[in-house]
Amino acid sequence: VEVWAGLALLRVKGSGWWALGIAAADLLPAVGTGLILIPWAVLAFVQGNRFLGIGLLVVYGIITVVRSIIEPKIVGDNIGLPPLVTITSMFFGLKLLGAIGLFLAPLLVLIVKFLNDSGKIHLWDNSPPAVPPK
Incomplete structure (x- = not known):
């Protein structure tokens, strides 16, 4: 949901499908959102699309913070x-x-x-x- 919301805010076409693919990759060991979002951001910068590049890095940063800080708190409270x-x-x-x-x-x-x-x-x-x- 976080990836989808970020990509939708960035107006990425097919953001739902992209988010689904990134989420599937995130389930695999040693593969995460960064393995897709960071190269995609670099590619966006190389192509001259700084808005998308910065946006993808921000989405990755938010996902990382949520995973590191908020997710354990939510899971812990629920269980x-x-x-x-x-x-x-x-x-x-x-x-x-x-x-x-x-x-x-x-x-x-x-x-x-x-x-x-x-x-x-x-x-x-x-x-x-x-x-x-x-």
């Missing part, structure tokens, strides 16, 4: 994990298992959290901190 735990598990999952690990690792962490919270396993203390008497 009940702190953002740092979510981003860490996503990172290690991606490095260990590729694209599938990006989704699988937070799910495994969530399962472990649920098992610990329900008392099935005991990895960390879940009781609230003691309140000192007044």
Whole structure:
């Protein structure tokens, strides 16, 4: 959606199809939006279209910021994990298992959290901190 919105604002013909293709490439391990948007921006600059070149770099920058900062917070809030735990598990999952690990690792962490919270396993203390008497 981010790529589509950016390309639509830049008035790229077929922005929906471009966004779909870029999103498909983004699912592949070691291939991301930058692999398509950065060369496309360079090509636009070479062809003299500075507006499109700058616009594509801005779209790439926004996507990178959203991925790095906002996405883990949203995912963490939705699945009940702190953002740092979510981003860490996503990172290690991606490095260990590729694209599938990006989704699988937070799910495994969530399962472990649920098992610990329900008392099935005991990895960390879940009781609230003691309140000192007044």
